[in-house]
Amino acid sequence: MGEDTDATLTLNHHGFLPDHNYVTEADIISTVEFNHTGELLATGDKGGRVVIFQREPESKSEPFSQGEYNVYSTFQSHEPEFDYLKSLEIEEKINKIRWLPQQNAAHFLLSTNDKTIKLWKVSERDKRPEGYNLKDEEGRIKDISTVTSLQVPVLKPMDLMVEVSPRRVFANAHTYHINSISVNSDYETYMSADDLRINLWHLDITDRSFNIVDIKPANMEDLTEVITAAEFHPLHCNLFVYSSSKGTLRLCDMREAALCDKHSKLFEEPEDPSARSFFSEIISSVSDVKFSHSGRYLLTRDYLTAKVWDLNMESKPLETYQVHDYLRSKLCSLYENDCIFDKFECAWNGSDSVIMTGAYNNFFRMFDRNTKRDVTLEASRESSKPRAVLKPRRVCAAGGKRRKDDISVDSLDFTKKILHTAWHPNENIIAIAATNNLYIFQDKLNSEMH
């Protein structure tokens, strides 16, 4: 499918972890997100830790080689908590990270676990004042008798230090588990969604939030549907969408009512009665929803497919992409081992022409909406040598004709799932979270978005 081009940059090794090693559960990456410029990439893990990577600036000696991502900062965002009233543990796992658009020298991000959202400020310090009158260099108070003259402290350069501090803690607003957060285009508010409710917050106010969606029935025995994901429209600050476990999408307009229980638009594909099985509902549950950058389309992911919807057409999706249809005959086994409940995320590229989502066996898929071509790639150390071409992979049906390098459905490793992926906002750089490993791939041939 293409040629290897010369890449002379060194691989950024952080040490190899053999695949058969015991994976520390706390290191499993649970969310990946680029910031608005793509300069920073944040990951959150099951242990409540956030790691931020920064892209090295372009090297002047090699103007066509972009920088690598190096660790910029690491901090503990959430700690495990214990809910004494319910005798339940609250996991510290970071469910989502969302960056705020940058407004000054500092960077801000929101990170959330099941119950609490935190606003973190990430700032750099590369200068420090020196020449205090009353303190010496180590900070000890000087003997006043030795002070004979006044000096003005000056700022001297120092080694770069990245400081992270929690600026806001938004707590106690969610009874159920938070699955999504989304920053509004007004840059003043954001929403947090749990299984049954969506709350609207002001970024500066932590002691109250507005409930804008509530689908909790009066009698919990009547509950048949939960909220699975929610996102604000990228351009219209009054619009947002939320998806459900029944495969529906609801577009809501906050101007219509304070409580947006009535949707403005309901996107639902009618079920094909001939395809109905015991698992139909489970596989129709939407695990992720993303607006396109243009705001004209919605991308949704359910268990077997990724769908692109036009905001103007509620009756059915514009495009449907089969991510791993070979699993359709395996649904019962996947139900048994709980894999059928896995929640895969999806992503748009910057120009909304390509969509990407993960699958099993550390495979991830990309679909070009214009050419209708797709590719399956693998994120693994064995198949990814430094500066190597990523070979397209193929999954063949069990017992079917097998080409060299094909992998049979029965050999897929269902413990290696790529649930979280992210695409750089402007360039063809992608971040893939494979269990506890983060892979960052870049298209060398074609860095600019098409």
Added chain:
Amino acid sequence: MDRTFLTLRISVVPNSRGGTKRSRGHDGFVRHMKSVKGTSMLGRGVKRKWSSLEGSEAEQLPDAAATEDKRLDAALEDSEEEDRGDRRSRTDAGHLQQRQLVLSLCLKKLQHYQAGVELSLRRSVLLINTLRQIQEEMQSDGTDVQLGGVSRDARLLRDDFREDESVTCPGCTEGDAESPSPPPSPEPTNTTPTDLHKPLPNVVGHTFSDAGSAMGYLSDLALDDIFEDIDTSMYESSELPSAWAAGSLWPVSVSFWPNDDDVKLCSSAGSLQSCLLDLNELDHIMEILVKS
């Protein structure tokens, strides 16, 4: 796609804490990292029953999971193909087998209760909807829900319960001596489970939701007597009458729907459920105290 992502420079960054392992020891972790081949009341038993249904010797190998899966897969794939081909014939053996398996898996998953960890509401809702779907299908089929006779499905489930009971405690084996046929009356004569869940919807913020209706469904199939034999030695105390033994599933259902009002459930009228809940909480608190 020809041009994008052919040539890739990679950064592979292992997310690592550099040696200090913070293993949480969750069962959930095990579930994530390996396929569940758990031993529970229904899982293994059902598989063995399947093989006996199919006429072959019941496999007793504990590690036959892989081969069982392959056999199951084959059987299920066949049955699913049949399903797709002919939706109308629901009395398909393959379809019935699959339905039975899904039903038992559903119940097994719903019963899986892990102290201290909140169940995912989404998962619970999806499981319960599946259960409802199966229930509706069985009811619309008509044959399987006749309460007079012993349906094959009911016997399957009941026998599975019995099979696992025998390994619990010697005292429970007395139940095996009882007549295997369920009470013939349409209304369940042993109404312990159904009675119990009636006062509960009155409790604020608490429901059994579909665990309760699942129980009702099961009791409709006249399976009540099986619960008498379930080992509840964990909960037994001199104050608890033996009838409360049936409630061993109750603490499970509580955790489905997180209590909205943060009010501990202490309903009146000595509801079995709340007593077992209290005992459960007590155990949990004792664990914490002992550990600290």
